[in-house]
Amino acid sequence: MRTPNVESTAMPPTYDIAVIGAGVIGCAIARRLTLDGARVIVLEKAPDILDGASKANSAILHTGFDAPEGSLEWRCVQEGYREYEAIRSQMNLPLDRCGALVLAWNEEQEARLPALIDQARANGVDDVAALSRAETLALEPNLAPSLRTAFRVPRESLIDPWSAPHAYLLQALLNGAELWRDCAVTGGAFDGQLWRLETARGVVGARYVINAAGLYGDRIDALLLGETAFSIRPRKGQFVVYDKAAARLARHILLPVPTDKTKGIVVCRTIWGNLLVGPTAEDQEDRSTADLDTPTLEMLKRKGAEILPALAGEEVTTIYAGLRPACEFKDYQIKAHEGRNMVTVGAIRSTGLSSSLGTAAHVARLVSGLGFAASPLSDPELPRMAMLAEAERRDWQCPGNGGMLCHCERVTLREAEAALTGPLAPNSFAGFKRRTRATMGRCQGFYCGQAVQDLLNRGTGA
Incomplete structure (x- = not known):
């Protein structure tokens, strides 16, 4: 498809900030810095935005109730949640406040629920409520009768995982930012004042660089800084999506008791009226391919039917898989590099959609700490997105x-x-x-x- 005119291949002038990567994090950062008054260019190696980790996720807006207490992830998720609520009506973005249930199916899981409730409250999510088995089944009558107990997180919500980042980047573009696609960064040097980034479409000059390269974040750090403080190990998640008729089986986001490695397999409706089961958590070396395999997909179907027995009789619409940029550390790897005018935004895993606006605000503060200053836009243009949510007027x-x-x-x-x-x-x-x-x-x-x-x-x- 033809590249839009906004992506001229002529030698560009110098920008205030170059954002490497146009996933949900890069899109949100470009928006925030543009609104703060920066002249921003976004460099994306793929043919289109959201082609990496952001193309496949669970589409949940998390509250951060189960994030590590005091972590950077927790702060970004909560700040991101608040800003999404503040801007979504203006941008015509959907929000389904369905709430979530954390379900215990055995004695061990049941024993962990009080600590999870305490963690949620310590994280500022103080509206969680413990439920008996009878109370849970009254809320979700299609759950398997083997359920033991649960607790409810009322503000966990469903959103559109693609219209949101499209809205963020579109607002940046409408207010002066530029986007270059098919534009891999292949090298770069910093002379103390200016970065000269070598790309597949020519040299780009920028005073500051933001590495939001997702699955390739460690490699961009190594390329530009000569070192990296973390190593990406892609974590594959496979999903099964059921036909719209199955959505009637679940009113809430149905969550397992999380483990140290993953939030676990979720069963929930989507904003488009389907029902999904997933993701898995499979570490791999390949950063570009998320293969589907039949045994795992069959396992997901069985798992879904163990939670909602009636799901066994529902038809599958599609299957898909995505990669999350996991690394050896549990928390986000976000760092300002003093004297290099660069910020690394790495290892943003399953909460990236929820945290993106908060992460962008955090990055903007780091860039300011590196010396960047500008006057925020006084009357920025605001896009309104096409409404794709099944329950809204279409x-x-x-x-x-x-x-x-x-x-x-x-x-x-x-x-x-x-x-x-x-x-x-x-x-x-x-x-x-x-x-x-x-x-x-x-x-x-x-x-x-x-x-x-x-x-x-x-x-x-x-």
Whole structure:
């Protein structure tokens, strides 16, 4: 697909800040620093944004109730949650305040619940409530009768994992930031005043650099600083997504008792009206490929049916897998490099979507500490995103929408055409899917795939 005009390959002038990586963290950082008055460029090695760790997650807005007490992750998650609530209506972003239940299925798990409740309250999530077995089953009557007990976290919520970062980066672009895709960073040097970054599209000058490269964060540190303080070990998560009819089986996000390694396998609805089971937590060396395997997917189906027995009779819509940038440390690896005008934002694992706005605010404070100063924008432009949440008013319900392009996900022609315009128009088929959900429904593009490709060909002149 054609690269938008905003991504000129001419030698650019010097920027205040270069953000390496356009995942959810990089998008949020670009927004924050642009609103703070910086001239920002975002450098993404993939054809489109959100092509790395951010393309596959559970789409949960976490409260941080189970984060390590006093950790940087906890602070970023809580600050991010508050800012998402503050800006979501302005940007037309969805929020399903369904709450979560942490479920104990055996004596050992039940014994751990009081400590988890204490941890939640120590983390400032003081509205958690212990539930008896009977109280839990009254809230979730489809749970397996083998349940022992639970506690409820009322403010755990569901959001759209793609419209949010699209909104963050789009606001940055509308207010003067630039985005270069297909633009891997291949080298760089700092002369004490200015970074000269070598990229696949030429040299970029920047006073400050933010490494938000996700699965390649340690390699970018090694490339630019000559060393790295952490090592990424990708952690694969596989998911099973059930048809929309299955969503009736769960009212809450159903969480296991977490372990030291992972939050565990979750069962929850999605903002689009499906029901998912996952993720797994499988460490691997490959940073680019998240293979699916049948035995693991069958295990996920069995696990889902152990929690919600009626799920065994529901149809699967799709399966997918993603990689999380785990490392040897439990907490986020965020550091300002004194004398180098660089901030590393590394090892942001499963809470990256929830923490992104808070992480961006934290990074902005670090950049200020390195000496950057500017005047915040007084009246920034504010984008409003297409609403894709199943429970909200959608474009297919509005007149003049041009008819339906994708019937499974109820994507209209007007929505699809709008997604192909503007400074953040998609640069790939996958990018278009993330912006519209076309081809992501029950038929997985069997009926609409060719119509979608024809539209993309017309929209890009291919």
